[in-house]
Amino acid sequence: MCSNNYKNIQLTTQTDKANCITHSGRFHVDDVVSTIFLSKIIDNVILSRVPTIGNKDVKDKIVYDIGLGEFDHHQKNRNGQRDNGIFYSSIGLLWRKFGKEYLKKIGVKYIDKTFEYMDKELIQNIDAADNMQFEYVENKISPDFIKLCNPRME
DSSP states (O other): OOOOOOTTEEEOSOTTTOSEEEEOSSOOHHHHHHHHHHHHHSSSEEEEEESOOTTOOOTTSEEBSSTTSTBOOOSTTTTOBOTTSOBOOHHHHHHHHHHHHHHHHTTOSSHHHHHHHHIIIIIHHHHHHHTTOGGGOOTTOOGGGGGGGSOOOO
16 A cells, blocks of 8 residues: 655645646556655645646646646657657656756755766656656666556456
8 A cells, every 4th residue: 555655745636726737547657756756846746636637727837647748748749759769758857857956956966967877777767668668678676566556456
């Protein structure tokens, strides 16, 4: 069973009260790690998990892994690809935009080197697995561990 050890993440069903929005349904490693990462760069994450964005007002909100915006990789062009061939998932897109800012916030001395190391050793593996590019996934992590948090479907 998964618990909320992240005290600054709150769930809401009201998208107008949320500052972060992702998809509802089954958890995926990219949206879970994205939420945890956002909790490190935003003081209070108020998350709404919705089946679709539709005509919801999402300005001033971080929308990821849904909605075909800046942090969603489900659009036709998948929202970008690294030089090595790995497409971005939501965590890769968020890391690309906010990773160095986060590393600076926590006082990392070698920001560029640390950013590249984290991207290569963790983020790219999540991105590749979520985009079903298993030829790029190294046996360093198991992105499937998030599936354990999903309710069993009988």
